[in-house]
Amino acid sequence: MGALGALALAAAAVVVATPAAQAAGPDRLPVTVTNSSGRGDAVYLYVIGVNLATGRLGYANSSGTFTNWSGGALPPAAAPDVSIGGPGNGGSTTIQLPRGMSGRIYFSLGEKLKFFLTPDGLVQPAPWAAGDANANILFDWSEFTYNDAGIWLNSSQVDMFAVPHTVKVTGSGGTHSAGTLVADGRNNVVNQLKAQSGWASTVVTRADGTVLRVLAPGKAADAGKLSATYLDSYIASAWGAYSSKTLTVVPFADQPSTKYYGRTSGTVMSFTDGAGRQVASFNRPSSANVWGCDGNLAAPNDLVVGPIARTLCAALNRGTLGTVDTQPSTDASQFYRNSPTNQYARIIHANMADGKAYAFAFDDVGNFESLVNDASPTSAALVIEPFNGGGGSTPATGKALRNANGKCLDNNAQGTGNGNRIQIWDCNGTVAQQWTYVEAGSTLRVQGKCLDVAGGGTANGTKVQLWDCNGTGAQVFIRQNGGYYNPQSGRCLDDPAASTTNGTQSQIWDCNGTSAQRWTLG
Template sequence: MTPLSRRGLLRTAVATALAAPAAGFLAQRASAGGPQQPKAAGLPLKIVNNSGAYDNGSVHVYIVGNDGTHQCYVTPGGELKQVQLSDNGPDGFTDYAIPLTGTETTVQLPQMSGRIYIACGEKLKFKAVDGGQGAALAYPAGWVESDPNYPVVHDCAEFTHKNGAMYCNTTMVDMFSVPLAIGLKGDKDQTTGTLKPGARARVFDQVRSADGFSKLVVDDKRVIAPGHGIGSGLFADDYFAPYIDEVWSAYAGKDLKVTTNAGTFTGRVSGDTLSFSGPAQVSFRKPTTKDVLFCDGALAAPNDGTTGPVAAVLGAAFNRTTLLTTAEQPTTDPAGFYQGDRTHHYAKAMHAATEDGKAYGFAFDDVAGFASYIEDGAAREMTLTLTPFE
């Protein structure tokens, strides 16, 4: 598992969740030590505004996360500071915004795990709250209408910077709003996340026109991922039920083979359980639509080297709707993904939109390497670019 796999993230639709949706990931993956201790030199992070829709004065950057001990944020000068309850201003919210200062705004990125939020037009409202063991942050939940950040056009990229290595990705697991591309220079030059010309509008149009998905489009602000749409009544909680039933019926009469680093597992359905033999005995109860979309519940992936990897492959196959076309997983030809009317049209639209065909449309999208994720063990520079809205 890569250090930035979405499988480690804790996601929630609750607007006031502490350090959500990335608390577990940040705490597990970041380096230890308080933010006031001397750190290795930061990694230059360049922010470039090529949006064409917002000038620099209307774009606000936030770097928030965890250093392994404390929840923290990065100042415009590249200083890592621990979140304090006293950071809340008269309006009840912090102001950790980093302004854009020119064609390229460079911030020194300390060792930490976290998110780089981009807000367009208005600032985001991060609230410092009592986390029980120190101050924590309530992160934006743009899929919750009552969230104070719901009116703000915003998005984020995720990263872990540790011991000279950088692991980073763009993400659409929760929602899509701002087109972002990341570049990484180190042992090699890499980019991912870049949208094709006009692709932002096409994503909105394609999701809006897909049967059952139209309510996930919020004006021109964002498209909400269908899993979160279930929680807000915007998406049917039984959408995948017919497909799940077909899969269960199919593998009651034939074997399903799943290959992971541990070897090949062979599974059959009996009743409500899909059981595998092979390198280990693992089993899964029949998932719900919510389980499929969040890659959780019946498809939860523990970090155990056996059940977890099989769950990841199954989750990807359900979301890509490839389980009825091949009994050997994972499949690696994207031409076979998202076929048929009842599929994950949100993830389908996101993958069609990017130049490299990669996106994080659901949590197991890194199976077979289709996530918008890059890493470098000797990173020298990272660039986050707001690409054209049109």
């Protein structure tokens, strides 16, 4: 239990600014939990967190009443059973979330979770720690903050990947969802991690054969299931690269003129502002510091050191530090190309239907996190997804659109935002490559959106992108001579210079019948 004492619940898993505002959502927000797992286990729910008005730790019952924890001892004493009966397979249960609370919604399958109290707080389940009482229980959680400014709800894989689940919020902005895996995504993640050299032990299986979870690299290393120095060689190379060049950090997307400049001397990277004043310095981090975004990469809650630290940690996890010299990089096609790399984050992101996940602490840098929020919510939902099959794939009619040069047309990082880059990539069967050709309108579609000529351009070299289907000439591609012809421009869908380099953005070009313009759907 001593090892678990440090895991007492802190104030908020989701850090959100709380501006003065009128209450935008109901005092009790209905959250519907649906069980589509395909498993027969009983489900137990827990709403655990902090009262934002008082700072007191506690829990909420099914009707949304918050109660402070009391008691506690050393060694930790068993907490009262505050579980809420959840839905059976195919069913749903609605609970109420009180406004003014931040914390976690836990859900366990087959067995109730075990919580413990110390005089200082709550000891949460930590199955990566030796002797944890919940080590053999199948469970997971989502994190939330609900206050007068709205709700923030995210699925989290920062510590582990266990139970596939989608989070949803409905409100003034419509319905938003995150965390949905591609078809058979859970099995994909497990099997793909097992196939990576040195990572197989991060997959934890119960004696009855149930895969309980995949541990995130920091937790796996602490448990002796992954080399503690796994990322050290890459970190040293990336860190040392700035002894001979400058790293530019632009930490705020809405403040492009705020820049900091980093150079390395020995093992210390120092940053100056535009006036040449030193504003921060960081000792070279260890693998553990990168996995946890802490230690030498600790990010204080300020406007300079913290934002720089967050940016550095995201770049090291994604493998772009050392090669992309202006950070943060938001080009997902450049992520996880380093060796060794964060295979855990790479594989989880690749198996998310929208490409977004919270695979490490600052995965929100550049907005790659699996988060939904709404300023005026009316309801929320959590869906436990199928363990086998299921997922957020496109309809069965979706097929690979393969170029004659052997690569597939790919929606970058499975992003669904308007303007997302369409590129060529190794054919991999993910949702980002499941194209359908809709005869009515002659459109090519992926993930519910259309292939679009950027800006309705007509010039050679105009890039193609993802966009809401809108019936304009920029989205008309007629099958012709083994390719796809855009009548508005008079040009054809083209792989630039017949490239075979992953990430090359596709374009339109004069129709020429070369291999760069021959595409096979199927």
